[in-house]
Amino acid sequence: MGQPMARRLAQAGFRVVGFNRTRSRAEALQRDGVEVADTPEQACDVDLLISMVTDDEAMEQLFWQDGRFLTMGHPGLVHAGMSTISDTLAARLAAAHRQYGQSYISAPVFGPPEAAQSGKLYIAAAGDDALEETVDVILEELRLAMFCVGARRVGALWSHAQVTRCRAAVL
Numbered sequence: 001m002g003q004p005m006a007r008r009l010a011q012a013g014f015r016v017v018g019f020n021r022t023r024s025r026a027e028a029l030q031r032d033g034v035e036v037a038d039t040p041e042q043a044c045d046v047d048l049l050i051s052m053v054t055d056d057e058a059m060e061q062l063f064w065q066d067g068r069f070l071t072m073g074h075p076g077l078v079h080a081g082m083s084t085i086s087d088t089l090a091a092r093l094a095a096a097h098r099q100y101g102q103s104y105i106s107a108p109v110f111g112p113p114e115a116a117q118s119g120k121l122y123i124a125a126a127g128d129d130a131l132e133e134t135v136d137v138i139l140e141e142l143r144l145a146m147f148c149v150g151a152r153r154v155g156a157l158w159s160h161a162q163v164t165r166c167r168a169a170v171l
Contacts, residue, residue, distance in 0.1 A: 002052035
């Protein structure tokens with residue numbers, strides 16, 4: 001899902017820096033204007049970081065390497081987590097980002113890869129309203145519709161699990 005999303009954003013004129021654990025997948029996007037990062041850390045040298053991984057384990061491996069948080073050296077960074085992950089991990093990500101002066105928005109997507117390439121994904125965003133407005137310009141390139149499902153409360157996000165259970169009503 002990450003490849004068509006990155007391709008769509010690059011074709012829309014956004015600077016996209018991509019990283020994939022399987023380098024050839026990221027390199028396949030170079031002809032579409034995507035810059036390929038050699039490491040996850042290089043991919044974090046941005047204002048908005050979009051993550052799309054398969055599951056909790058992949059997110060854990062990516063963000064907590066060698067006992068440190070991946071984006072800790074990037075104050076002000078905004079992370080839009082677009083994977084469907086557990087609510088426990090989403091809350092942990094939000095807390096870690098806050099610790100390093102960053103922001104997190106939970107924005108899982110619904111739809112097949114073809115929908116990502118054509119900008120017709122459904123996105124269920126949970127986070128501060130101001131944060132949603134910050135990422136909206138980019139997310140509008142990927143979506144048919146975005147549902148703002150709740151603001152971040154004290155230490156809690158609307159759970160990814162709740163959003164996933166609601167997707168049948170959305171699609």
